[in-house]
Amino acid sequence: MLLRRLFAVLILLLSAGCASVPRKPVVDIPAHGLVLVEICRRDGITCEWDGLGQTVAVSSRENRVLAMVGSTLAFSGERQVTLSAPPLLLSGAVIVPPDLEAMIVSSAGKAEVPRWIGRVVVDAGHGGKDPGALGVNKAKEKEIVLDIARRIRDGLVRAGIEVIMTRDDDEFISLADRSQSGSRPEVDIFLSIHANAHKNRSARGIEVFFSGPLNSTDLADDQRIRNGRLMLSSLGLENSSAELRRIVFDMLYASKMSASPRLSAAISRHLSGTIPDSRNRGSKPARFFVLRHTLTPAVLIETGFVSNLREARLLTSESYRRKLADGIVESVLEFLYDQGL
Numbered sequence: 001m002l003l004r005r006l007f008a009v010l011i012l013l014l015s016a017g018c019a020s021v022p023r024k025p026v027v028d029i030p031a032h033g034l035v036l037v038e039i040c041r042r043d044g045i046t047c048e049w050d051g052l053g054q055t056v057a058v059s060s061r062e063n064r065v066l067a068m069v070g071s072t073l074a075f076s077g078e079r080q081v082t083l084s085a086p087p088l089l090l091s092g093a094v095i096v097p098p099d100l101e102a103m104i105v106s107s108a109g110k111a112e113v114p115r116w117i118g119r120v121v122v123d124a125g126h127g128g129k130d131p132g133a134l135g136v137n138k139a140k141e142k143e144i145v146l147d148i149a150r151r152i153r154d155g156l157v158r159a160g161i162e163v164i165m166t167r168d169d170d171e172f173i174s175l176a177d178r179s180q181s182g183s184r185p186e187v188d189i190f191l192s193i194h195a196n197a198h199k200n201r202s203a204r205g206i207e208v209f210f211s212g213p214l215n216s217t218d219l220a221d222d223q224r225i226r227n228g229r230l231m232l233s234s235l236g237l238e239n240s241s242a243e244l245r246r247i248v249f250d251m252l253y254a255s256k257m258s259a260s261p262r263l264s265a266a267i268s269r270h271l272s273g274t275i276p277d278s279r280n281r282g283s284k285p286a287r288f289f290v291l292r293h294t295l296t297p298a299v300l301i302e303t304g305f306v307s308n309l310r311e312a313r314l315l316t317s318e319s320y321r322r323k324l325a326d327g328i329v330e331s332v333l334e335f336l337y338d339q340g341l
């Protein structure tokens with residue numbers, strides 16, 4: 001029944017030809033909204049309406065923005081963005097918020113990209129019954145990383161970024177809960193903070209990880225599916241069509257896979273510049289649980305080896321933790337600004 005109805009909508013839209021964007025409505029337009037078809041005519045940009053997926057795509061030569069009816073989640077190129085209001089269908093016309101138009105015409109110099117608040121999840125690894133790695137100087141990873149995470153939070157908050165901590169105390173948080181914190185539409189970045197250990201005590205340096213491409217087993221993982229449901233319900237799309245769900249998840253995946261390696265490389269590069277006495281072990285793909293199952297861009301930073309005496313001492317010093325946190329904050333801010341914050 002549902003399929004037949006969707007098929008009928010599709011036929012209707014196709015038979016309307018290229019001007020398949022629904023026309024101007026006879027009802028009053030909400031104060032915040034613009035009629036999609038008028039934007040396209042006025043700005044000379046291309047608008048596409050997919051009635052099956054309930055998606056709107058607006059594109060110029062420089063950029064393409066994809067948005068969904070009823071949701072503030074949108075994608076500018078491969079970047080995940082939040083609209084000021086969800087696109088609506090009113091009397092057969094698509095109504096969109098003005099910032100959607102600004103995103104597309106700004107690249108042609110006609111309007112400014114709107115500013116929005118960045119939100120970062122800072123995830124201090126381990127905690128409670130899980131001490132993490134134990135340092136040669138008896139330092140515990142869970143204590144080192146909580147202190148660094150708090151400094152990162154303070155630096156980001158000072159810069160006007162909203163921060164969500166997965167823990168702000170010595171408590172145990174499951175990997176599932178951590179990955180859920182990074183699977184909400186309002187989150188721009190998930191940062192997981194750890195310290196490394198190796199049986200070879202000469203191993204040292206900072207390394208930053210991101211998720212490589214996921215295989216079909218990863219994509220079907222129970223936790224990933226639970227996080228997907230959480231994302232859809234936060235977007236008000238829990239009863240949406242399978243087609244729309246597929247579009248949302250494909251775009252989220254593309255956004256995460258494009259942003260995470262860039263952020264990881266930026267942090268790695270920045271830290272090697274600001275902390276030259278530490279060895280730069282680079283930016284690499286890895287299969288950590290929180291990297292695979294968070295739906296937003298995610299990186300995991302190994303801030304040094306507690307199994308190496310020199311680095312264990314550095315990681316327990318306040319000045320080194322401050323340098324690390326400052327370097328991470330600066331690279332995150334640069335990344336967010338580059339993304340158009």
Ligand SMILES: [Zn+2]
Nearest residue numbers: 125132194195
């Ligand atoms: Zn760890």
